[in-house]
Amino acid sequence: MSYVGEIVHGIRTLLTGMAVTGKYFFRARKEIITQQYPDNRDQLRMFERFRGEVVMPHNENNEHRCTGCQACEIACPNGSIEIIWDRKVDEKTGKKKKYIVKHIYHLSMCTMCNLCIIACPTDAIKMAQNFENSVYDRSYLTKVLNKPGSKLMDGIDE
Amino acid sequence: MYDFTPMVEGINRWLHSMMPDAAATFAGWVLVALVYLALFAVMGLVLVLVERKVAAFFQLRLGPNRVGPWGLLQTAADAIKLLLKEPVGTKRADMFLYNLAPFLLIIGAMMALSVIPFAPGLQAFDINIGVFFIAAVSSVGVLGVLIAGWASNNKYSLLGAMRSGAQIISYELSMSLAILTMVLLAGSLQVSQIIEQQRDYWFIFKGHVPAWIAFMIFVIAGTAETNRTPFDLPEAESELGAGFHTEYSGMKFAFFFLSEFVNMFIISAVAVILFFGGWMPLHLDGWTGFNQVMDFIPPIFWFLIKMSVMLFLLMWFRWTFPRLRIDQLLKLEWKYLLPMNLVNLLLMAFIVLMGWHL
Amino acid sequence: MEEVKQITLHPQGRTEEYFINMGPQHPATHGVLRLLLTLDGEIIKRVDPDLGYIHRSIEKMTEHDTYRQIVHLTDRMDYLSAHINNEAVCLVVEKALELEVPDRVKVVRTILAELTRIASHLLWWGVTGMDIGALTTFMYAFRDREMINDIMEENCGARLTMNYNVPGGLMWDIHPNFQRRVKAFIKHFKTKLPEFDRLLSDNIIFRKRTEGIGVLSAEDAISFGVTGPAARASGVSCDIRKKQPYSAYDRVEFKEILDTRGDTFARYKVRIHEMWESLHIIEQLIDNIPEGDYQVKTNAVIKLPKGEYYQRVETARGELGVYVVSDGKKSPYRMKFRSPGFSNLSVIDHVARGYKVADLVAIMATFDFVIPDIDR
Numbered sequence: 001m002s003y004v005g006e007i008v009h010g011i012r013t014l015l016t017g018m019a020v021t022g023k024y025f026f027r028a029r030k031e032i033i034t035q036q037y038p039d040n041r042d043q044l045r046m047f048e049r050f051r052g053e054v055v056m057p058h059n060e061n062n063e064h065r066c067t068g069c070q071a072c073e074i075a076c077p078n079g080s081i082e083i084i085w086d087r088k089v090d091e092k093t094g095k096k097k098k099y100i101v102k103h104i105y106h107l108s109m110c111t112m113c114n115l116c117i118i119a120c121p122t123d124a125i126k127m128a129q130n131f132e133n134s135v136y137d138r139s140y141l142t143k144v145l146n147k148p149g150s151k152l153m154d155g156i157d158e
Numbered sequence: 159m160y161d162f163t164p165m166v167e168g169i170n171r172w173l174h175s176m177m178p179d180a181a182a183t184f185a186g187w188v189l190v191a192l193v194y195l196a197l198f199a200v201m202g203l204v205l206v207l208v209e210r211k212v213a214a215f216f217q218l219r220l221g222p223n224r225v226g227p228w229g230l231l232q233t234a235a236d237a238i239k240l241l242l243k244e245p246v247g248t249k250r251a252d253m254f255l256y257n258l259a260p261f262l263l264i265i266g267a268m269m270a271l272s273v274i275p276f277a278p279g280l281q282a283f284d285i286n287i288g289v290f291f292i293a294a295v296s297s298v299g300v301l302g303v304l305i306a307g308w309a310s311n312n313k314y315s316l317l318g319a320m321r322s323g324a325q326i327i328s329y330e331l332s333m334s335l336a337i338l339t340m341v342l343l344a345g346s347l348q349v350s351q352i353i354e355q356q357r358d359y360w361f362i363f364k365g366h367v368p369a370w371i372a373f374m375i376f377v378i379a380g381t382a383e384t385n386r387t388p389f390d391l392p393e394a395e396s397e398l399g400a401g402f403h404t405e406y407s408g409m410k411f412a413f414f415f416l417s418e419f420v421n422m423f424i425i426s427a428v429a430v431i432l433f434f435g436g437w438m439p440l441h442l443d444g445w446t447g448f449n450q451v452m453d454f455i456p457p458i459f460w461f462l463i464k465m466s467v468m469l470f471l472l473m474w475f476r477w478t479f480p481r482l483r484i485d486q487l488l489k490l491e492w493k494y495l496l497p498m499n500l501v502n503l504l505l506m507a508f509i510v511l512m513g514w515h516l
Numbered sequence: 517m518e519e520v521k522q523i524t525l526h527p528q529g530r531t532e533e534y535f536i537n538m539g540p541q542h543p544a545t546h547g548v549l550r551l552l553l554t555l556d557g558e559i560i561k562r563v564d565p566d567l568g569y570i571h572r573s574i575e576k577m578t579e580h581d582t583y584r585q586i587v588h589l590t591d592r593m594d595y596l597s598a599h600i601n602n603e604a605v606c607l608v609v610e611k612a613l614e615l616e617v618p619d620r621v622k623v624v625r626t627i628l629a630e631l632t633r634i635a636s637h638l639l640w641w642g643v644t645g646m647d648i649g650a651l652t653t654f655m656y657a658f659r660d661r662e663m664i665n666d667i668m669e670e671n672c673g674a675r676l677t678m679n680y681n682v683p684g685g686l687m688w689d690i691h692p693n694f695q696r697r698v699k700a701f702i703k704h705f706k707t708k709l710p711e712f713d714r715l716l717s718d719n720i721i722f723r724k725r726t727e728g729i730g731v732l733s734a735e736d737a738i739s740f741g742v743t744g745p746a747a748r749a750s751g752v753s754c755d756i757r758k759k760q761p762y763s764a765y766d767r768v769e770f771k772e773i774l775d776t777r778g779d780t781f782a783r784y785k786v787r788i789h790e791m792w793e794s795l796h797i798i799e800q801l802i803d804n805i806p807e808g809d810y811q812v813k814t815n816a817v818i819k820l821p822k823g824e825y826y827q828r829v830e831t832a833r834g835e836l837g838v839y840v841v842s843d844g845k846k847s848p849y850r851m852k853f854r855s856p857g858f859s860n861l862s863v864i865d866h867v868a869r870g871y872k873v874a875d876l877v878a879i880m881a882t883f884d885f886v887i888p889d890i891d892r
Contacts, residue, residue: 033218049669075584387650478650482725
């Protein structure tokens with residue numbers, strides 16, 4: 001390419017590039033791609049499959065579906081779930097039955113891989129869409145998923 | 159109509175009536191210095207904010223919008239933060255030079271600012287070698303950069319400083335030659351004279367093609383002088399961290415940061431003075447009505463409008479182009495800009511000789 | 517009269533080698549890689565990569581994990597091709613178990629893998645622009661990448677570490693919105709990709725910065741074990757999707773992008789063209805997702821038969837090999853990942869020698885290193 005041709009070509013490519021950014025500059029108002037995060041908290045909806053933390057749903061009678069089978073504990077790759085369980089006599093059947101004392105969940109170690117949810121035979125735990133997990137002390141990240149005084153729902157067997 | 163000369167002279171007379179001559183002169187100096195310091199600070203803050211907003215819009219972001227309405231106080235908050243910050247530096251640095259460098263840079267920038275007329279009469283220092291003075295003083299800045307890079311005792315900084323030295327010395331040439339081309343047209347180095355020459359038409363129209371080429375070269379060289387992308391090699395964030403000011407923090411860092419913007423302002427101002435008639439309004443041949451409307455707009459606004467356009471152009475470059483490599487940078491100067499400039503100078507001389515510029 | 521001091525100069529001047537640490541905290545290494553540079557002025561004499569700053573012993577961890585658990589660890593290797601890494605482990609497990617996964621799984625895996633590839637290349641494009649000094653490219657790339665991330669989030673449940681593959685299929689069936697969103701993305705991205713060319717690829721400064729820099733010959737690429745776009749830019753045909761088709765790659769039509777120049781620009785161009793090809797693959801599959809199950813039932817605890825298994829896949833950076841030695845237990849006896857980044861990094865000294873520091877940054881950018889992938 002000739003000396004002058006090269007200069008002209010160079011300038012043309014530079015102007016093409018400027019046209020791209022220039023176009024966005026003047027349309028910037030409409031095409032803003034960033035979100036005003038803490039302000040838009042109310043409108044912010046995560047997708048239903050989003051994995052934020054493990055929770056154990058309780059019904060209105062403070063009953064959960066966890067039988068204490070420990071399938072989630074075994075499935076968890078990094079020991080985020082610890083289940084403290086015991087056996088007691090079931091009033092109806094008179095048999096000794098396993099129940100959970102504490103379903104401990106270490107959010108600090110969880111990688112949100114969803115294996116515990118898949119492993120759970122009774123759908124006792126599920127993923128919540130909460131993503132604001134920062135706290136001031138690490139100990140807050142260790143959670144007990146079953147609420148105090150809660151018990152197993154009727155009709156759920158191991 | 160909008161001449162500031164009476165006002166300035168009035169203040170001068172008032173000062174002289176209040177105190178003895180020597181004291182009045184001194185007071186005048188202090189007053190001017192204070193005005194320029196204030197101007198410097200305000201300009202820095204405004205330009206940084208504008209740059210951030212413009213960059214945000216180029217990048218489809220919102221930019222600063224938390225402090226004050228539309229984020230207008232953001233840079234003020236930043237300045238306060240930088241002022242209150244602990245000055246963290248290196249232990250092994252050459253302390254005297256390390257502390258001196260930011261001031262050298264800022265002094266160079268401030269001195270160049272003094273010859274720039276914002277409006278008729280609003281000029282601190284109208285010497286007969288005005289543009290020459292700007293070219294000379296603005297290269298003092300490179301000393302600051304070199305010293306900063308060397309004194310920091312940091313290898314990345316030193317690399318940045320070396321690049322800066324090579325870059326500014328080369329591009330000084332182009333810039334001066336581009337200025338010289340326009341000076342040929344004006345026949346004077348005095349800034350007020352140059353502007354006066356453009357009362358009927360701006361030089362960019364008067365000078366035909368050579369003036370456009372000179373403008374192009376001036377903008378390129380000016381970008382290189384101010385260390386902005388695509389010529390930001392001394393800083394080269396992705397290569398050298400922050401180049402020559404890696405080791406600076408707090409207000410010393412702010413000085414480097416501000417001086418970049420002030421230099422940008424100076425480059426734009428010189429471009430406006432040389433090519434777009436400074437504070438002169440736009441006049442078109444034969445359109446008397448239009449010309450009168452243009453005259454109605456105060457010169458200071460003319461100056462500021464032209465400045466904004468120039469500054470926007472520099473920002474547009476910055477947020478579009480990739481960075482050059484050091485050898486390409488020098489190649490661009492010595493193989494393209496310099497020969498073009500010399501030919502251009504001859505062309506302009508020929509045009510002036512033939513009297514085609516009128 | 518004062519004696520004139522004689523200064524003798526070496527013919528080239530007295531020079532000293534200049535040694536700098538690039539990293540582990542350096543903007544251009546995109547992570548915690550440390551390069552020990554020996555410089556002559558700005559010219560690179562030697563590059564010594566120093567790794568291990570983000571080594572998490574994933575290979576060792578696999579020896580204590582079940583095969584289901586291993587999958588999620590691979591998300592953290594090359595986090596930009598998380599889905600493809602998952603797929604590799606799932607494929608090797610399926611191979612060992614001689615499981616035939618349904619067509620639906622294969623097609624969905626392929627679509628997601630190609631989306632991952634585009635997302636990875638988009639991030640690469642953004643940071644390449646940034647490394648070379650054009651800061652705006654980053655936001656434009658992320659604008660489009662965000663659409664893919666949203667698709668991933670809606671369909672897989674996470675934006676980056678998807679863990680959507682399980683041995684035997686997928687974790688869930690695809691989301692009802694999946695096809696609509698992917699088509700919207702294709703439509704959007706086809707208008708934006710030419711813009712990338714106008715903004716950066718054609719730019720004279722970018723061209724000058726990349727053309728003829730960091731030339732890697734085909735022989736060297738082979739002998740250093742370079743794979744992926746970096747090798748294809750040198751003319752080495754090494755696309756696993758073509759050589760050993762897995763998932764649904766045997767039923768789609770696409771070109772293997774090859775270039776012969778082997779310089780930084782060729783590597784850049786190959787990746788840009790690969791985005792077009794990925795779009796082309798997705799277009800062929802998105803309307804033809806076969807009906808069927810999304811998972812084959814497997815035992816709760818997967819035990820691979822005794823033996824050695826190997827599976828290669830093409831990630832966004834090159835060839836990822838998963839080698840499993842099983843002794844019949846629920847965890848592998850040994851698992852080895854042949855990561856593309858590690859082999860590609862080995863060539864950096866050979867490629868960068870004699871160029872400038874700024875070139876090294878450009879070379880690093882176009883080799884597209886992901887440091888956790890190198891260190892594992």
